[in-house]
Amino acid sequence: MRLAERNDRPSGFSRRKTMRVNAIGHLCPVHIWFSLRTNRGGVCAPTPGDSDAIGFDAIADVQPGGHFFSASHTMARYRTAFYEPLVADWSNFGNWTQSGSKTASERATGVWRRALADFMAPASAVATAGVLDEFIARRTEEGGAAPVS
Incomplete structure (x- = not known):
């Protein structure tokens, strides 16, 4: 079955899965934003x-x-x-059990929820929000964009 036949949406997408993959690959823009925001790891620092x-x-x-x-x-x-991962838990089994035995999925959920809760829009986004809202309202009244088929 093709992707277009399944409601044009990739199956199995979730923020939790994105955070787990991010913890492995370290390539996701969310990781870079989170690392810079929390000063974890110097993602963009040059290598000496x-x-x-x-x-x-x-x-x-x-x-x-x-x-x-x-x-x-x-x-x-x-x-x-050494890099401290976002999701992986390096504690031994006894400490992991005492701290609630959270799975990687549960820890990843906590990471993305914290990232969303702590998000602060940049000043430039706040300044242009009114202009963007006005543009969207005007285009909606005009009938919006032509549907993509």
């Missing part, structure tokens, strides 16, 4: 390319067979270098 950020000294410090977790370079960046 200096020798300190790359960590050549840490590579030289760690012996073959060793690990980088105890290296001073790693410890200096540990709190800020």
Whole structure:
């Protein structure tokens, strides 16, 4: 069955599913907006390319067979270098159970509801709302746009 035969609407769309995919792919504009709005993750920040950020000294410090977790370079960046996901829960099973055993769908629902509740329209949108309302009213009176067939 073609998409057009099913009420011209993709099946299975939901805000919750969008947030779960967003947590995996990190490509959704909602993610970028939410990250910038809550200062989570510096989505648009340039990647530093200096020798300190790359960590050549840490590579030289760690012996073959060793690990980088105890290296001073790693410890200096540990709190800020890793992405904190919007939906995924990194807690262990005991803590997850004590905190209510929320599924990814339940956490995603909370994320999009919070994003909608906290949304504040930009000043430019508020300023043009009257003009847009007037345009819509005028076009509706004129018969609106021709139907797309």
